[in-house]
Amino acid sequence: MTGRQGPALSRRSLIGAGLGISAAGLTAAGPGQAFAAGSPHPRRASGPARGHAFLAAAMDAYPDHGGIRLTQSYADQAxxxxxxxxxxxxxxxxxxxxxxxxxxxxRAKALGEALLYAQDHDPAHDDGRLRQAYNVGPYTFYDGSPQPDGFVRADGTVNVGTQFGFTGTAVGDMAWAGIALSALARRTGARRFLTGAVRIGEWIERTGRTDEPLGGYKFGVDGADQKLPFTSTEHNTDLICLFGRLAGLTGERVWRERRARAAAFVQRMWEPSGGFFYTGTDDGVTVNRSPIPEDTQTWTYLALGSRARGYARSLDWAAAELAVRDHSGRRNSTVPAGQSYEGVTFSSASLLADEDAPIASGQPEPDRNGVWFEGTAHLALALRERGARGDEARARCLLASTERAQELLGGGQTVGGRALPEQSGVVSASSPLDTGFGFGYYPYRHTGATAWYLMASARFNPLRA
Known part of the structure; x- marks a missing residue:
């Protein structure tokens, strides 16, 4: 939300000091117009071109604050x-x-260099970790305190996101950073990117490895550097990819053993009678059976590849059990009159959200049928990856709904006070959405949702080892 109502927190806002929450309870193109070669008449740029224009705008929002930079995650209005x-x-x-x-x-290399810089210039740690989030430009906080710096402070350290408590380090966030750096290493051959990815993998091994009965790797640490007790299916799925890539890039067998440990945990979360994966465990002993999130159904398929044939039903479960259609006639929907969107929601609990209570203090009441566009893109990509009868048609419908949202939702939003290219980024949700894990998503243009849409459009599986 905006102004005095406070921020619209995302699932990446849960591990700052005192904010731990259970895993089981957890410019590439022009800005809006393109011209056909040899044609005097303008035509609208494609959805992917406009998506890349949004990513460029979010990355370049603070030109006076140095060349080492990251991409702002949400439009200012969030x-x-x-x-x-x-x-x-x-x-x-x-x-x-x-x-x-x-x-x-x-652009990918510039962002990768920024992550490496963050590893080497953390204000408190020198062990390869990355924080949950950083500030990348100046602003005045709700209490009136100024935040004048860009990503790199005057003393050379990185600008950790302390105002919202985004100071912890989650295994899943680290794994995705490692996946990105390993992709850069493979694409460029630059050793420094592989070195950064290995440092991440070693931090995860030191911090997250557990010998509890269910095994796997635990959640990470909070802002006070205290280990969190939860173990997440999502995080261990990420590690299947990261450790698999490190095994291939380094030739070291130890990464194969670590990959097997993460995969074993994920497989223990499988519910064969229902055809889905549970979200994880709070204590390393008992499987948490509710809520059931979308990403543990789709990311598992993307990460396991051909080994996932026995688990392919998870995609059908997500497509059927988490399907939603949001339209202006629904209670609490913020979709404009005459519009409707189809996709999936965040979790089984999202479908049961209390529509008479705000998601959090100062936030709006949720729409049970709000579409989570990031997850909708996960599903579209996974269906394309599976390629069973009807999968491509279903994926195209999901992407078409996402592109309608790109065109019609989030208009007039800004990043760093600058107007975003029209019809560019994808909003995180069609209407306020309660995830069931203690936070919500809202109709603000979002780097994560846009990136997943772009990968699904390009048939690019980021979790393939």
Whole structure:
């Protein structure tokens, strides 16, 4: 939200000091117009071209604050100011690489260099970790305190997102950063990117490895550097990819053993009678059976590849059990009159949200049928990857709905006070959406949702090892 109502927090806002929450409870193109060669008449740029224009605008929003920079995660209207989540920036790198253009590679390398800089210039740690989020431009916080710096402070340290408590480090965020750096290493051959990815993998091994009965790798640390007790299916799915890539890039067998440990945890979360994956465990012993999120159904398929044939039903579960259609006639919907959007919601709990209570203090009441566009893109990509009968048609419908949102939702929004290119980024949700994990998503243009849309459009699987 905006103004005095406070920010619209995302799932990446949950591990600052005192904010721990359970895993089981957790410019590449022109800005809006393109011209056909030899034609005097303008035609509208494609959805992917406009998506890349948004990523460029969000990356270039603070030109007076240095060349080392990250991409702002949300439009200003979300109330998170210049916050750049590590997860979103990893996705931005991968989306730039998915474009397979010189401009995309240049932008991906610049963001990768910024992540390496953050590893080497943390104000408190020198162990390869990245924080949950950083500030990338100046603003005045809600309490009137100024935040004058860009991503790099005057003393050379990186500008950690302390105002919202985004100071912890999650294994999943680290894994995605490692995946992005390993992709850069493979694309460019530059050793420094592989070195950064290995440092991330070693931090995860030291911090997250657990010998609890369910095994796997635990959630990470909070802002006070205290280990969090939860173990997440999503995070361990990310590690299947990261450790698999490190095994291939380094030739070291130890990464294969670590990949197997993460994969074993994910497989233990499988519910064969229902055809879906549970979200994780709070104590390493008991599987949490509710809520059931979307990403543990789609990312598992994307990460396991041909090994996922026995688990392919998870995509059908997500497509059927989390399907929503949001339209202006629904209670609490913020979709303009005459519009409707189809896709999936965040979790099974989203469908049961209390429509008489705000998601959090100062936030709006949720729409049970709000479409989560990031997850909708996950599903579209996974269906394209599976390629069973009807999968491509279903994926195209999901992408068409996302492109309608790109065109019609989030108009007039800004990044760094600058107007965004028209019809560019994808909003995180069609209407206020309660995830069921203690936070919500809202109709603000979002780097993460846009990046996943771009990867799904390009058939680029970021989790393929």
């Amino acid at each position: 109330g998170l100011f210049s916050t750049a989540f590590t997860y979103d920036n990893a996705l931005a790198i991968l989306a730039h690489l998915a474009a397979r253009t010189a401009v995309g590679l240049t």
